[in-house]
Amino acid sequence: MSKIPIDLDKVKRDDLVREILRAAIIAELDAINLYEQMAALTGNENIKKILLDVAKEEKTHVGEFQALLLMEDEEQVKELEEGRKEVEEELE
Numbered sequence: 902m903s904k905i906p907i908d909l910d911k912v913k914r915d916d917l918v919r920e921i922l923r924a925a926i927i928a929e930l931d932a933i934n935l936y937e938q939m940a941a942l943t944g945n946e947n948i949k950k951i952l953l954d955v956a957k958e959e960k961t962h963v964g965e966f967q968a969l970l971l972m973e974d975e976e977q978v979k980e981l982e983e984g985r986k987e988v989e990e991e992l993e
Contacts, residue, residue: 922970
């Protein structure tokens with residue numbers, strides 16, 4: 902599991918919201934990985950079904966936190982778009 906890479910108590914007040922949202926995204930991505938790995942390991946179809954359903958819910962949470970992050974961080978919006986363009990160029 903990931904560890905929040907910084908001590909949030911030491912983050913400048915202006916940056917705190919963005920860092921909280923990034924930490925929340927990291928936590929949700931960890932949960933998705935964990936649930937999907939456990940689902941792949943189990944032979945119990947009921948457990949597998951529930952684990953995959955919960956993982957799907959966590960993906961929604963990632964989207965919620967990312968939407969908030971994009972409202973708070975204009976640079977992140979710009980860099981996501983740059984990343985998308987680079988992928989499109991490489992795949993053409």
